[in-house]
Amino acid sequence: MGESPVRFYCFYIYMASSTIARKNLFEDPIRFLVAQAGILFAVSLVTIQLGILKGFLRSTSMLVEYSSADLWVANKDLVHFELVSSLPAEYLKKATEVPGVEKTEVVLLRAGRWRDPKGNLSTVRIIGFNPEGQMFARWPMGEGQLASLNQSYKVLVDRASLASLDVSKVGDQATIGNLPLEIVGLTEDTKSTASSAFVFASLETANAYSLAELSSNITCRRLPDNSTDCSNQFSNAPRDRNLPAPEPRRLNLSDPITYILIKAKSGEDLEQLRTKLAQAMPDTVVYTRKELSEKTRNYWEVRTSVGFILGFGAVVGFVVGMVIVGQILYASVADHLREFGTLKAMGASNWVIYSIILEQALWMSVLGYIPSMALCFALSAWTLKAKGVMILIEPTTAAGVFVLTVVMCVGSALFAVQRVTRVDPAIVFKA
Amino acid sequence: MTSNLNFDGVPLDPTLLPIPMTAINLSFNPLHRKADLVTVTASSPSLSQETTAQGAIAATNVRMSYQSGSEVFHALKGVDLQVPTGDMQLLMGPSGSGKTTLLSILAGILTPTGGSVKLLGQDITKMSPKALAKFRLENIGFIFQGFNLFPALSAVENVEVALKLKGYRGSSARKEALVLLEQVGLANKANNLPRDLSGGQKQRVAIARALAGNPSLIMADEPTAALDSQNGHAVIELLRQLAKEGGRTVLLVTHDPRIMDAADRITYLEDGLIQTKPHH
Numbered sequence: 001m002g003e004s005p006v007r008f009y010c011f012y013i014y015m016a017s018s019t020i021a022r023k024n025l026f027e028d029p030i031r032f033l034v035a036q037a038g039i040l041f042a043v044s045l046v047t048i049q050l051g052i053l054k055g056f057l058r059s060t061s062m063l064v065e066y067s068s069a070d071l072w073v074a075n076k077d078l079v080h081f082e083l084v085s086s087l088p089a090e091y092l093k094k095a096t097e098v099p100g101v102e103k104t105e106v107v108l109l110r111a112g113r114w115r116d117p118k119g120n121l122s123t124v125r126i127i128g129f130n131p132e133g134q135m136f137a138r139w140p141m142g143e144g145q146l147a148s149l150n151q152s153y154k155v156l157v158d159r160a161s162l163a164s165l166d167v168s169k170v171g172d173q174a175t176i177g178n179l180p181l182e183i184v185g186l187t188e189d190t191k192s193t194a195s196s197a198f199v200f201a202s203l204e205t206a207n208a209y210s211l212a213e214l215s216s217n218i219t220c221r222r223l224p225d226n227s228t229d230c231s232n233q234f235s236n237a238p239r240d241r242n243l244p245a246p247e248p249r250r251l252n253l254s255d256p257i258t259y260i261l262i263k264a265k266s267g268e269d270l271e272q273l274r275t276k277l278a279q280a281m282p283d284t285v286v287y288t289r290k291e292l293s294e295k296t297r298n299y300w301e302v303r304t305s306v307g308f309i310l311g312f313g314a315v316v317g318f319v320v321g322m323v324i325v326g327q328i329l330y331a332s333v334a335d336h337l338r339e340f341g342t343l344k345a346m347g348a349s350n351w352v353i354y355s356i357i358l359e360q361a362l363w364m365s366v367l368g369y370i371p372s373m374a375l376c377f378a379l380s381a382w383t384l385k386a387k388g389v390m391i392l393i394e395p396t397t398a399a400g401v402f403v404l405t406v407v408m409c410v411g412s413a414l415f416a417v418q419r420v421t422r423v424d425p426a427i428v429f430k431a
Numbered sequence: 432m433t434s435n436l437n438f439d440g441v442p443l444d445p446t447l448l449p450i451p452m453t454a455i456n457l458s459f460n461p462l463h464r465k466a467d468l469v470t471v472t473a474s475s476p477s478l479s480q481e482t483t484a485q486g487a488i489a490a491t492n493v494r495m496s497y498q499s500g501s502e503v504f505h506a507l508k509g510v511d512l513q514v515p516t517g518d519m520q521l522l523m524g525p526s527g528s529g530k531t532t533l534l535s536i537l538a539g540i541l542t543p544t545g546g547s548v549k550l551l552g553q554d555i556t557k558m559s560p561k562a563l564a565k566f567r568l569e570n571i572g573f574i575f576q577g578f579n580l581f582p583a584l585s586a587v588e589n590v591e592v593a594l595k596l597k598g599y600r601g602s603s604a605r606k607e608a609l610v611l612l613e614q615v616g617l618a619n620k621a622n623n624l625p626r627d628l629s630g631g632q633k634q635r636v637a638i639a640r641a642l643a644g645n646p647s648l649i650m651a652d653e654p655t656a657a658l659d660s661q662n663g664h665a666v667i668e669l670l671r672q673l674a675k676e677g678g679r680t681v682l683l684v685t686h687d688p689r690i691m692d693a694a695d696r697i698t699y700l701e702d703g704l705i706q707t708k709p710h711h
Contacts, residue, residue, distance in 0.1 A: 020592060023583035342579040345540055347568025348596050349561070428540075428579055429531045429652045 020343075021359035024336055035328035039368025040375065042321025042408070047376040047401050048391055049313035053301070055380075055390030056310070059193045060300050061293040062139075063127070066190070069105070069135040069261035071274055072287045080299040081292065082109060082125065082195055086256030091281045095260045098280050100273045103263040105133040106251070108203060110210035111196075112176040116166035123196040124165070124176065128206025135261045137200070143170050144185020149202045152248050154184040160388020161197035162186070177212035179245050181205075191388045194300055207255055208248035262286075318408055325364060326412035333357060333416040340420045341427045354417050361413035365405045372405075373398060487648060487680035488514035488537055493546035495532050495703075506532045508703040509546070514696070516647075519674035519681040521690060524700035530684045531652060533700060537682065538571055538650045539563045551647055568596060572641030574670075576653035578633040580625040586636045587612060587621040593643035611639040615669060631662025638669060649673060649681040655690060667693045 026032055058065070064072070064081055073095060075085040089106075096104045108128035115121055129136045131149040142159045149156065162168055173182050176199065190198055201209065220230040251257070264273050274286035287295065301307035333340070340353050373393075380391035495507040506529045514520045522530050535541035537548055539555045547556050551570055555563055573579075580589050590608035591599075599607055612618050615635040625633055634654060641649055651670065655663035671693045674681040683690065691697060699706045 019584060019588055020581055023588070024581070027583035338577075338579060339581050342573075342575070342581075343592075343596075344564070345538070345567070345573055346593060346596060347564045347566070347571070349564060352596065428573070428575055429535055 020339070021356040022363065024332065024339070024356070025360045025363055031328070031332075035325070035364060036368050036371070038324035038328065039321060039364055039405070039409070040372045042317050042324060043369055043372035043401060043405050044375050044379075045317030045320065046314045046404060047372060047393060047397070048379065049310050049317060050397055050401065051376065051380060051391035051393045052389070053307060053310035053314075054394060054397060055392035056193045056306060057297040057301055058392050059191060059390055060195070061296040062190055062192065063136075063198075064289055064293045064296065066139045067136050067261060067289060068138055068263075069289060070264045070270055071262040071277065072289065072292050073260040073262060073277055073281060073284050074258070074287065074292070076283050076285045078285060078287075078295070080296040082192075082296075083299075084109070084258060086258060087260065087281070087284065089251055089253050089255050089257050091284070092257065092260055094280050095262060095277060098273070098276050100265050100268040100276065101262055102265040102268075103135070105130055105135050105261040106203060106257045107136055107259040107261060108206045108210070109258040110206055112199065112209050114165055114197070114199070115175045117172065117174060118166060120166055122165060124199045125192075125196045126176065126199050126201060126206045126209050128201055128203040131202055133261075135263055139190045140188040142186035142188045146185070148184035149200070149205070151184075152202075153179060153181050153205055153208075153245060154201070155181045155205070156185040156187050156200040157183055158191040158198060158388065159186040159188055160191045160384070163388075164197050176209040179209055179212045181209075189390075193389060194306075202248075203251055204248035207251055208246075318404060321405070321408045322412050324412075325361070325409045326415045328364070329357060329361060329409075329413050329416040330419060332360065333419050337420070337423055338427060341423050344423065345428045350421065353420055357413045357416050357420065358410060361409040362406065365402075365409035368409075369402055369405045373401075486513040487516040487518075487551055488512065488682060489549040490533075490537060491547050491549075493533070493536055493543045493548060495529070495536060495541070496544045506703055507536070507543070510700075510703070510705050512537075512698060512705060514680055514682055516680055517674060517678050518695040519671055519683070519693065521694040521697040522682060522684045522700060523686065523697055526686075528700045529703045530700050534650060534652055534682070534684045538573070539567050569644070570646050570648055572643070572646040572649045574634070574637050574641050574649065574651035574654045576656045578625070578630075578637045578657070580633055580636055580640075582625050585622045585624055586617060586628065586632075586639075589625070589636055590640045590643055593640045597644035599644075608639070608643070611642050612636070614642070615639045629662070630658050631665060634658060634662070634666050635669070638666070638673075642673070647679060649679055651681065651683045651685075653685055653687070654683060655685065655687045660689065663687065663689055 061081055073087070073091070075087055078084040092104060092106055095101060106129070108126070110126040110128070112124045112126045113121055114124040131137065131146045137146055141156075144156065146156075148154050157165060157167075165174070167174060167183060170183050170185060173180060175181060181199075181201075187198075187200065190200075192198065199209075220228050222228055262273070262277065264270060270288065274288075277286045278284055340356075343353055344350075376391065376393055380393055383389045383391055490510055490512040493507055493510040493512075494505070497504045497506060510529075510533060512533075522533065524530050532541065536543045537550070539548075539550070539558070543556060547554055549555070550566070553566065555566060558566060580586075581592065584592065587605065587608045590611050591604045594604040594607055609618060609621060612621050615638050617632060617635050617639065620628060620632060620636075623632075625636070628636065634657070637654075641651075649670070654670065655666055658666060667690050670681055670683070673679050674695075683694070
């Protein structure tokens with residue numbers, strides 16, 4: 001008698017309903033499996049859509065996330081990680097001189113045209129950095145060593161980008177612009193779904209590629225009136241392979257750079273430091289790693305239609321799931337209407353009957369969710385390995401989808417409850 | 432006054448029963464925990480003096496009308512009915528006479544358009560739907576023509592459902608369900624699903640379920656209609672025992688003339704009006 005009435009009542013409802021709920025649900029295995037297939041489809045659709053969205057957004061800011069820099073200095077025009085104007089190289093020296101800065105590193109972002117061994121072109125994003133640096137290149141290496149980039153015209157590419165670049169392994173060669181390259185290593189988990197394939201190189205090599213894309217030949221002649229007539233002839237003709245490629249030169253003050261990564265001295269107040277950096281370098285914005293990452297993700301999620309499209313797909317999956325579960329539960333209730341009528345005639349409260357339907361909905365959600373997640377994780381692993389596309393199912397996503405699944409199934413059960421609420425217990429006397 | 436024979440007339444082994452069983456009567460003692468409800472007594476102490484004086488079922492001027500388009504159909508035109516405590520009473524009449532409607536009203540499942548119904552001294556027509564459901568749960572056992580067993584549940588689970596609704600818990604519900612199945616001679620079929628039982632066996636499971644929680648009233652709708660002669664007789668004999676030895680009041684709607692001998696009283700219903708003939 002020491003039990004609270006509420007606890008007793010819940011227990012009573014549970015005990016009265018659990019057997020009927022489970023056994024009615026599993027009574028017809030074929031129908032149950034069809035229902036579970038529907039839920040599996042819906043849950044998988046929601047999960048994959050959300051996973052693609054999350055994976056896509058993560059991929060856009062992965063390089064930022066991997067870095068250990070406290071602050072990123074960029075041009076004030078920055079829109080997202082890859083859409084940013086340049087900074088003058090002299091800012092590197094200015095940044096280094098700001099009190100509180102322990103270390104600086106430069107990152108270059110350039111566009112390039114990759115010509116694979118068969119002569120096919122594709123666009124690439126060239127990323128230059130100091131291979132000896134400690135703040136930028138902290139991603140997992142699949143094969144090779146970062147130090148190999150100290151040699152001219154040696155590059156790294158993401159393993160998932162090999163197919164799109166039409167190469168297959170370390171040691172394969174191609175060109176960017178008219179300059180040669182050799183793949184000396186493979187990175188992992190650095191591919192951006194939103195971007196062209198990344199090609200990682202030293203600052204010098206990256207700069208050389210960016211300048212080698214087009215060569216111009218200015219021809220001037222003096223006219224009889226003493227004026228000059230000049231024509232600039234651009235050319236992207238392949239370099240004469242018989243000639244050795246010129247050694248990449250060191251960056252100088254005339255070369256634009258993209259980011260300056262800052263490591264603050266221990267105990268330095270980052271807010272104060274970023275203010276000092278911004279003052280020292282006009283027309284710049286100083287981001288923390290988290291801010292730059294979020295700004296990039298936010299751009300893709302909000303300013304492009306990607307977030308809407310993938311989010312819409314998740315909503316469609318949710319609605320489809322609700323309809324499927326609703327139909328199944330409604331049909332199940334219709335099939336067992338006499339049983340519910342019998343329970344009502346016997347004196348069972350409506351809550352006992354509701355609890356049966358709700359329990360069925362919960363079973364359906366749990367039993368639909370588990371295989372769905374297994375399927376999604378398997379798909380995620382396959383897409384990452386085979387296509388380099390990450391379907392990111394974080395614990396929070398998995399938990400959120402579980403809650404959605406329960407809401408979907410319980411919400412659907414409400415339709416079925418409507419049906420049973422109207423059941424006339426007098427039907428029990430009809431043979 | 433013993434009932435320690437099982438349904439097939441074979442003496443029960445008292446050691447197999449969790450309690451001594453000298454009578455079928457299962458009475459309610461509110462001082463006991465639900466798990467201990469099965470006690471052996473010779474009377475039904477839950478019945479009030481008023482119930483004994485007025486009868487377990489007392490219907491007065493019960494009327495029931497249905498609107499069908501612009502016409503009003505009067506299914507019951509003022510029915511008066513008294514069923515004494517412990518009686519087994521039949522409600523007979525041709526199809527469409529209003530038998531099932533009257534049973535539904537007497538069971539508190541349908542609300543009459545007029546008149547009053549007192550069950551065990553309480554006017555159920557004045558009860559709220561919630562109170563009425565509780566009253567049914569505590570006082571009435573139902574037996575249906577179509578058995579209305581839960582097809583996905585075994586025989587013992589079917590009985591357990593009713594017991595759990597009445598507050599029995601866990602193993603005590605299972606234990607009590609087995610006792611009830613033993614009483615109707617189906618202990619050896621406890622784990623069979625309804626589809627694996629004959630019609631007679633199904634109806635015995637339904638009777639065991641109706642006995643769950645020891646209700647004072649048993650209401651049965653054509654309990655033998657789906658049974659052959661042998662099974663029909665067996666079911667009726669069991670119901671008669673329940674009424675006579677258990678101190679319960681049993682009201683049966685039936686077309687089955689084979690039952691007439693077992694009843695204390697037969698009420699004939701025709702065109703929504705009744706005529707009562709004492710049977711014995």
